[in-house]
Amino acid sequence: MAAVSETLRRVTVQVRGRRSGAGSGVIWSTDGVIVTNAHVVSGTSAEVELFDGRVLKADVRDRSDQRDLVALQVEATDLPAATISSSDVLRVGELVLAVGNPSGVARSLTTGIIHAAVNRSHWIQADIPLAPGNSGGPLANGFGEIIGINTMIVNGRGFAISSRVVQRFLSDRAELPYLGVTLQPVRVPLHRRPVFGLLITDVQVDSPAEAAQLQPGDVLVGVRGRLFQAPNELFQILDRSHVGDGLPLDVQRGSQRIVADVVLCSRSVPKAA
Structure with missing residues (x-):
């Protein structure tokens, strides 16, 4: 375990991309690509x-706010890159490890187990x-x-x-449908039971979401009148959609349920998916 911990700590970086607080990131490749969360980096660069x-200074190479991912590029070679494994083979109860920078404690290690593998196509629950401070840092298997x-x-x-x-x-350069929001998964009490929701924490200027009058604090709970059955369902719908498609989103705004009619568009700089 000590050797595994040391390897993970070497490929984990501290990311300072906002005025307050810091997050973590993963060295994805030896040529200086670092992956972190979009909510960790507010501008076009970070340290x-x-x-x-x-x-090192890191520039934003690619960004997807609705997937909460950013790829940073640093001017460095010979970096210790992470070993990437498939998330499709996870089993409930499997040991997992996380490294991050919580409360200013650099590269601390925590352990746990996989709670659910049903959403492994997008989210892993552990x-x-x-x-x-763990945001943007690695979740790893026992190896x-x-x-x-x-x-x-x-x-x-x-x-x-x-x-x-x-x-x-990282690999898909095609122009994919774009909402222009930063989302976080939450559970919302509806009809006397909790359902999956996606909390909007930020709406980008001149985006389809802004045009549809979506606001930070709104919670997306479904599409076309059907409630989400999993946190990753919206991303699957977007992957099947095309630029120019209309998407009626079911939104919980305070105590009100509204429908926001969004027309999807594309955005290339910075890249959003």
Whole structure:
């Protein structure tokens, strides 16, 4: 375990991309690509601190706010890159590890187990203690191979974006339908039972979401009158959609349920999917 921990700590960086607080990131390739969460980096650049103490400027290479992913590029070679594993082979009860920078404690290690593999196409749910400084850091299997990017805690469980989604984000250059929102998964009490929702934390200027008058604090709960059955369902719908399609989103705004008619468009700089 000590050797695995050391390997994970070497490929984990501290990301300082907002005025307050810091997150984590993963060195995805030896040529300087670092993956983190979109909510960790607010602008077009950030600072990253490597395991050896070097602090480098990192520019945003690709961005997808609705998937909460950012790819940073640093001017460095010979970096220790993570080993990436498929998130499709996870089993409930499997040991997982997370490394991050919670409360200013650099590259601390926590352990847990896979809680649910049913959403592995986008989200991985794990019973593992995470804190805000873990955002953007690695979720790894017992061999130290990266299976996801830690993103948030919902009802005491950690949610990580699967390595499969990250790989597609990095490799797919096509113009994909774009909403222009930053989302976080939540549980919403509707009809006397909790349902899956996606909390809007940010709406981008001149985006389809802004045109449809969506606001931070709104919670997306379904599409075309059908409630979400899993946190990743909206992303699957977007992947099947095309630029120019209309998408009626069911929205919980305070105590009101409204429908926001969004017309999807594309955006190329910075890249959003």
